Amino acid sequence: MAFAAEVAAVAGRLSTPIWRDKIQKSLNKNKHLANSRYVQLATVRQDGRPANRTVVFRGFLADDDDSLTFVTDIRSRKVQEVAVNPAAEVAWYFPQTREQYRIAGNLVVIDAAHVDNALLEARGRVWSAMSESGRQQFGWPHPGRPRAAEDPKAWNNPAPGSQDPPLDTFCLVVLRVDEVEQLLLRSNERFRYTHAIKEDGSLAWAEESINP
Amino acid sequence: MAFAAEVAAVAGRLSTPIWRDKIQKSLNKNKHLANSRYVQLATVRQDGRPANRTVVFRGFLADDDDSLTFVTDIRSRKVQEVAVNPAAEVAWYFPQTREQYRIAGNLVVIDAAHVDNALLEARGRVWSAMSESGRQQFGWPHPGRPRAAEDPKAWNNPAPGSQDPPLDTFCLVVLRVDEVEQLLLRSNERFRYTHAIKEDGSLAWAEESINP
Numbered sequence: 001m002a003f004a005a006e007v008a009a010v011a012g013r014l015s016t017p018i019w020r021d022k023i024q025k026s027l028n029k030n031k032h033l034a035n036s037r038y039v040q041l042a043t044v045r046q047d048g049r050p051a052n053r054t055v056v057f058r059g060f061l062a063d064d065d066d067s068l069t070f071v072t073d074i075r076s077r078k079v080q081e082v083a084v085n086p087a088a089e090v091a092w093y094f095p096q097t098r099e100q101y102r103i104a105g106n107l108v109v110i111d112a113a114h115v116d117n118a119l120l121e122a123r124g125r126v127w128s129a130m131s132e133s134g135r136q137q138f139g140w141p142h143p144g145r146p147r148a149a150e151d152p153k154a155w156n157n158p159a160p161g162s163q164d165p166p167l168d169t170f171c172l173v174v175l176r177v178d179e180v181e182q183l184l185l186r187s188n189e190r191f192r193y194t195h196a197i198k199e200d201g202s203l204a205w206a207e208e209s210i211n212p
Numbered sequence: 213m214a215f216a217a218e219v220a221a222v223a224g225r226l227s228t229p230i231w232r233d234k235i236q237k238s239l240n241k242n243k244h245l246a247n248s249r250y251v252q253l254a255t256v257r258q259d260g261r262p263a264n265r266t267v268v269f270r271g272f273l274a275d276d277d278d279s280l281t282f283v284t285d286i287r288s289r290k291v292q293e294v295a296v297n298p299a300a301e302v303a304w305y306f307p308q309t310r311e312q313y314r315i316a317g318n319l320v321v322i323d324a325a326h327v328d329n330a331l332l333e334a335r336g337r338v339w340s341a342m343s344e345s346g347r348q349q350f351g352w353p354h355p356g357r358p359r360a361a362e363d364p365k366a367w368n369n370p371a372p373g374s375q376d377p378p379l380d381t382f383c384l385v386v387l388r389v390d391e392v393e394q395l396l397l398r399s400n401e402r403f404r405y406t407h408a409i410k411e412d413g414s415l416a417w418a419e420e421s422i423n424p
Binding site: 033034035038040041042043044048049050051052053054085087088089090091093095100102104137140141142143144145146147148155188190208209210211212 | 247250261301307352354367
């Protein structure tokens with residue numbers, strides 16, 4: 001394990017995992033690209049086939065929680081899929097720095113009826129931070145169904161304000177991370193980060209250099 | 213079904229499916245972006261969890277075959293995964309035109325021992341069309357294993373020429389397409405293309421407009 005990883009493990013939340021620091025640096029270096037926060041999220045459908053779609057990264061859950069957050073509509077197919085199989089893998093490619101991250105873990109979907117108050121608060125924060133057009137979409141007709149008739153009201157409903165409570169269709173999606181891989185195309189380096197149990201029984205991130 | 217789709221169905225291979233024409237147009241409009249041919253390929257691992265990684269689109273298989281092609285190393289984990297579960301979904305985001313395609317189907321991996329001569333020839337064509345550094349990587353140490361010792365020979369092996377036969381590690385990956393979805397973020401339109409059986413029993417692509 002690299003020295004920095006040891007320090008992070010010993011210091012607990014005085015320091016973040018290396019892979020989170022790396023992603024934050026990649027975000028900074030690629031922030032001039034409009035789609036640097038677009039990632040591809042893979043899950044498994046109820047028939048055992050994979051599903052894959054582009055979603056917007058909405059930040060880490062908290063300073064002391066390295067889960068990734070996204071949003072979705074409770075009527076979207078992935079909410080049902082995740083209820084059966086929460087496993088997910090994100091592929092995140094940064095064009096400027098020519099890096100890929102693969103981030104694997106389990107998804108938790110937080111709707112209005114969620115029991116955990118801290119997660120409900122996070123749902124509200126992400127809702128408030130969204131753009132007006134982003135919030136408006138949660139009042140649109142049922143996603144994925146045959147195109148709704150050309151009723152302007154269906155698509156031009158007024159957007160809720162950032163201080164309004166989230167619509168019931170609005171869900172926060174939290175990815176609890178188990179494993180991360182970073183591939184650097186420029187230097188042909190590849191690193192794998194896994195949860196490892198230390199001698200004292202606590203959990204820390206181990207870093208391994210692997211062949212590209 | 214849209215008129216153009218009917219025409220394509222009746223004309224057979226005199227015309228390509230609408231979704232293929234659309235992807236070709238998207239490629240043309242985004243070709244100034246170095247990563248416009250990078251797509252995310254999701255499959256399912258043997259433990260039932262999803263895998264997701266960025267791969268390079270290597271073109272459609274043929275003028276009269278709409279399968280997408282990619283390449284991989286026979287030693288990569290996805291080759292074993294695909295042998296057990298060939299289902300895949302590609303997510304392809306075009307930044308310039310702000311469009312996403314989701315392309316679902318089944319993968320076929322073509323290695324040096326494949327029985328179909330036409331597919332073996334396609335494997336050779338894609339190998340020849342790759343860059344020198346692309347071909348060189350198939351002579352590198354086993355991908356995903358702990359980083360090989362700092363032996364320069366391990367990474368600086370001479371690249372095979374475009375006229376040399378493909379290395380045994382080189383595989384063509386073919387995605388046989390069953391369903392395509394196009395999402396246009398600018399116009400908030402979404403189209404689904406599915407294989408449909410026509411009255412005469414032949415197979416054609418049906419187009420459906422669905423809610424974004």
